[in-house]
Amino acid sequence: MKAIVISGKETIDLKDLPTPEKKSGEVIFSPKYIGICGSDLHYLADGSVGQSVIREPLIPGHEISGVLDELVTIDGKTIPAGTNITVHPATFGDKQDQLAERPEIWPNGRYLGSAQYMPHTQGGMVEKMAIRPDQIRIVPNNLSLKSAALAEPLAVGLHA
Incomplete structure (x- = not known):
């Protein structure tokens, strides 16, 4: 499959990578549109975003829309293959009871297309991607x- 990969400052390539293997519970979808965020631009121009430094090849992209490649059941509802979706880019970190209503700031959270941790969390500038059902938002x-594809940046603005 084709993927956009940033390997460091001012180094970006279109590469052939293996098609992703889904982990238990994940589903495959085909991204169709990807937003280019300020963080993506910083990874390319600077090789980093703040303290998040590219230390291995990084697939950018966390503003994603696409089409489910397979059916998935979420909360008892079957969502068929071919359904248009967008993707919630976060994996919330370690639950903090005093911050139960603010999972976006729990420690050790991860976001698609981020070099914050090793291994990096790969993003959506790919032909195929595996995601968790809880990340799916039906369009x-x-x-x-x-x-x-603009749902994530809109949500950030509304949240602010």
């Missing part, structure tokens, strides 16, 4: 996949 029929 309404009246919203294009192109616009749906």
Whole structure:
């Protein structure tokens, strides 16, 4: 499969990589649109974002929309292959009871397309990607996949 890979400061390539193998419980989808975030630009221009330094090849991209390649059941509801989705890019970290309503700031959280930890958390600038069902957000029929790729930056703005 094709993937965009940033290997360090000012080093970006289109590479052929193995198709991802899904872990237990994951599903495969095909990204169609990817936003280019400020963090992606910093990884390319500087090789880092703050203290997150590229130490291994990084696939950028956390503003993603695409199509499910297989059916998945979430909360008893079957979502068929071919469904348009966007992806919640976070894996929340270690639960903090005093911050139960703020999982986005729990320690050790991970985000797609991030060099914060080793191994890096690979992003969505790929032809195929494995994700957890809890990351899936179904795109309404009246919203294009192109616009749906902007769901994550819109959510950040609304959250702020």
